[in-house]
Amino acid sequence: MQLTDPVTLAGRTAQSRVVFGPHETNLGDARALSARHTAYYQRRAEGGAGVIITETASVHPSDWPYERAPLASDCAPGWRQIATTCQPAGALVLAGLGHTGLQGSSAYSQTALWAPSRFTDPVTRETPMVMEQREIDALVEGFAGAARIAANTGLDGVEIDAGPGALLRQFHSGLTNLRTDAYGGDRLALTVATLAAVRAAIGPGRVLALRLCCDELAPWAGITPQIAAEQVTVLGPYLDLLTVVRGGPYSASAYRPDGHTPPMVNLDLAAAMRAAAGLAVPVVLQGSVVDVAAAQAALDDGAADLAEMTRAQIADAGLAAKLRAGQAGQIRPCLLCNQTCRVRDNRNPVITCVGDPRSGHESEDPPAGSPATAAQYGQARQYGQTRQARQDTQAQQARREVALSLLNISEAKRRRGISYAGFCLEKK
Ligand SMILES: Cc1cc2nc3c(=O)[nH]c(=O)nc-3n(C[C@H](O)[C@H](O)[C@H](O)COP(=O)(O)O)c2cc1C
Numbered sequence: 001m002q003l004t005d006p007v008t009l010a011g012r013t014a015q016s017r018v019v020f021g022p023h024e025t026n027l028g029d030a031r032a033l034s035a036r037h038t039a040y041y042q043r044r045a046e047g048g049a050g051v052i053i054t055e056t057a058s059v060h061p062s063d064w065p066y067e068r069a070p071l072a073s074d075c076a077p078g079w080r081q082i083a084t085t086c087q088p089a090g091a092l093v094l095a096g097l098g099h100t101g102l103q104g105s106s107a108y109s110q111t112a113l114w115a116p117s118r119f120t121d122p123v124t125r126e127t128p129m130v131m132e133q134r135e136i137d138a139l140v141e142g143f144a145g146a147a148r149i150a151a152n153t154g155l156d157g158v159e160i161d162a163g164p165g166a167l168l169r170q171f172h173s174g175l176t177n178l179r180t181d182a183y184g185g186d187r188l189a190l191t192v193a194t195l196a197a198v199r200a201a202i203g204p205g206r207v208l209a210l211r212l213c214c215d216e217l218a219p220w221a222g223i224t225p226q227i228a229a230e231q232v233t234v235l236g237p238y239l240d241l242l243t244v245v246r247g248g249p250y251s252a253s254a255y256r257p258d259g260h261t262p263p264m265v266n267l268d269l270a271a272a273m274r275a276a277a278g279l280a281v282p283v284v285l286q287g288s289v290v291d292v293a294a295a296q297a298a299l300d301d302g303a304a305d306l307a308e309m310t311r312a313q314i315a316d317a318g319l320a321a322k323l324r325a326g327q328a329g330q331i332r333p334c335l336l337c338n339q340t341c342r343v344r345d346n347r348n349p350v351i352t353c354v355g356d357p358r359s360g361h362e363s364e365d366p367p368a369g370s371p372a373t374a375a376q377y378g379q380a381r382q383y384g385q386t387r388q389a390r391q392d393t394q395a396q397q398a399r400r401e402v403a404l405s406l407l408n409i410s411e412a413k414r415r416r417g418i419s420y421a422g423f424c425l426e427k428k
């Protein structure tokens with residue numbers, strides 16, 4: 001099984017086993033998905049991504065974790081546009097759906113956060129309200145309603161978030177679920193109800209995926225790999241795809257670690273969950289998968305069926321296509337620096353990459369490799385590039401792209417009238 005091989009999920013075929021995971025971009029137009037989102041995902045679809053999960057949309061207005069967080073009820077036009085542009089390129093597009101519960105923010109909604117129990121979040125220090133049956137019913141209907149909207153726009157399915165920052169995970173965990181009712185007695189009860197409602201909403205012919213936290217790295221009361229393996233046996237029968245992730249309230253950085261942590265952090269965890277699912281559900285390996293050879297080795301070893309390479313495709317949108325073309329050596333690497341792709345702060349910086357400043361600016365910056373102006377050639381020479389260099393061999397393409405990226409920084413800087421340090425910031 002090759003990374004570039006197609007894979008069929010719920011009867012729908014993706015062009016490759018390379019996944020572009022859900023992530024905050026700040027490309028939104030208020031709480032709707034924008035044309036910039038479409039251009040951003042289209043570039044990855046045309047670059048060979050097999051499965052694209054769009055930026056996680058809140059399924060209920062009680063969830064507003066950051067200013068431009070998509071709200072599912074506002075996402076129909078954007079989802080339709082993304083489906084229309086990405087599917088012809090060969091990608092399956094799933095709507096990321098979630099609710100961040102006590103890990104959200106009350107700053108935008110000015111209402112209490114929802115949570116299973118009255119547990120103060122150690123990162124945000126917000127103390128939530130305890131959800132009663134009314135809120136639980138609204139949440140399940142929120143997931144089902146959002147999935148119905150996504151299916152009606154033509155998307156291939158949905159991915160439900162039960163990862164490190166998700167309300168569903170907060171119900172799964174002994175750290176945050178101290179309830180004495182049915183949702184405490186059976187910590188998966190809410191997720192089971194949610195998955196059943198979502199399946200009823202989208203039918204059997206669309207992909208139902210789950211992003212599941214399988215290790216909170218807090219073994220005193222949290223989800224451990226052993227507990228997660230039991231959860232996978234319960235949840236597996238509802239699923240067409242399972243993404244294995246780790247992290248929780250005491251280990252937020254474990255979800256997308258920087259270069260201080262060795263890559264492929266979840267290799268053993270993914271293999272264990274794949275075994276727990278009895279190989280019946282395709283498993284996605286996640287967590288600093290930035291090298292195509294290492295990803296291929298994980299597939300060869302049977303640790304997973306697909307590989308999520310999110311930052312790797314922020315750094316090089318054409319990763320899978322280059323691999324397919326035998327140009328793996330020309331893939332622009334993700335450095336795991338967590339610099340300009342990390343965008344959760346009050347300035348609403350638009351997602352981009354230190355290696356490819358065009359990331360996030362697809363609809364406004366010239367494509368890499370497009371004819372440069374005389375002025376740009378002049379600047380290129382400053383970076384050791386000459387007109388002759390543009391006629392160089394394929395092996396020098398990558399070096400030239402770096403120079404063009406630098407030009408794009410200059411151009412972005414000029415257009416936005418802002419400092420180099422702030423080139424990733426969106427002018428409001
Ligand atoms: C800027 C950024 C924002 C992210 N936001 C979310 C998010 O809102 N929801 C989510 O489930 N994952 C989010 N992620 C996690 C990614 O989907 C992915 O799992 C993570 O980056 C680790 O995979 P990677 O090592 O392939 O990048 C985010 C990642 C990045 C880089």
Ligand code: SF4
Pocket residue numbers: 311312314315333334335336337338339340341342352353354355356
């Ligand atoms: S800024 Fe670019 S290179 Fe650095 S972690 Fe993010 S995607 Fe990777």
